[in-house]
Amino acid sequence: MDELDSAIVRELQRDARQSNRDIARKVGVAPSTCLERTRLLRERGVIRGYHADIAPAALNRGVQALVSVQVRPLSRAVIDAFKAFAHGLPEVTAVFVMAGNDDFVIHVGAQDNEHLHAFLVDRLSQRKEIVGFRTSIIFQHLAKHDPAPLPGT
């Protein structure tokens, strides 16, 4: 993970669909070198994938929420089961397994408030391991798609 790798990663974070030649030119190496570096970054698991960022409304997810969930008992079996359940629901776009008051925070998207409510009542609250959950509507979601590497120690 030297300076060249970082520069390639930065470019791919910024725009994952630009050509290898463009990236090579920007970071100052030959296309073949850049391609090999990219392949290695992928192989080493530094690059986990390339994904299009889609407007939520286009996927019928105009309303988004964060749902904090507490489950009991706090056994591995229950936690893993709920995690898999939540991740499998189509409305769920992310599952956070947490330390602290809440055991999970799940990021949910639905067409409108009505569908969100239906999801909470019909899907989520059916699970018997849930002892409580709290839903907060998201007004805005500023995501940083190209987070810079933090300085090491």
Added chain:
Amino acid sequence: MDELDSAIVRELQRDARQSNRDIARKVGVAPSTCLERTRLLRERGVIRGYHADIAPAALNRGVQALVSVQVRPLSRAVIDAFKAFAHGLPEVTAVFVMAGNDDFVIHVGAQDNEHLHAFLVDRLSQRKEIVGFRTSIIFQHLAKHDPAPLPGT
């Protein structure tokens, strides 16, 4: 946003770096048609960008947390200012503006617990508009990078 558009979007969510010809073959149209559709999806704002998904540890973000923040007064000026402030911090990877008890939830990544603590104490708690915040460590973060479109009404 017909069936063909959805299929193209699905492929680009799954792997944004596959060739236009591959996508065209998978969705069953000519490459030129696929390219034109993709261009229009981009132009209409359905596709917002293409980004590489990078392992947090490679960016010195081995420890992640969600921080719930309350600010006062709840004026537009204060909200916008804090939002811009939070989004500008390098440790912050996402800012959620919320309805409910918390005004913001910010997604933070740091090298380790010590750096996370330093961030909270030195950066966040400096802001005078903050009247309280609560930090929860993230154990796991299962993200769905290819959320399916939800059925419309």
Added chain:
DNA sequence: GATGTCACCGAACGTTGTTCGGCAGAGCGT
């Protein structure tokens, strides 16, 4: 039934991805 419109196709051309042989420099043991 003639006309206009629209989405799609397929061919063509310049550009790109990908592979491979070779070269230069670093590190190392003698």
Added chain:
DNA sequence: ACGCTCTGCCGAACAACGTTCGGTGACATC
């Protein structure tokens, strides 16, 4: 110092690709 190996990089070559453009068929309108 010398030769050796290893590693990372380069540049050329060929197959594959992106991108443009004229043409074609389907469909709606009048």
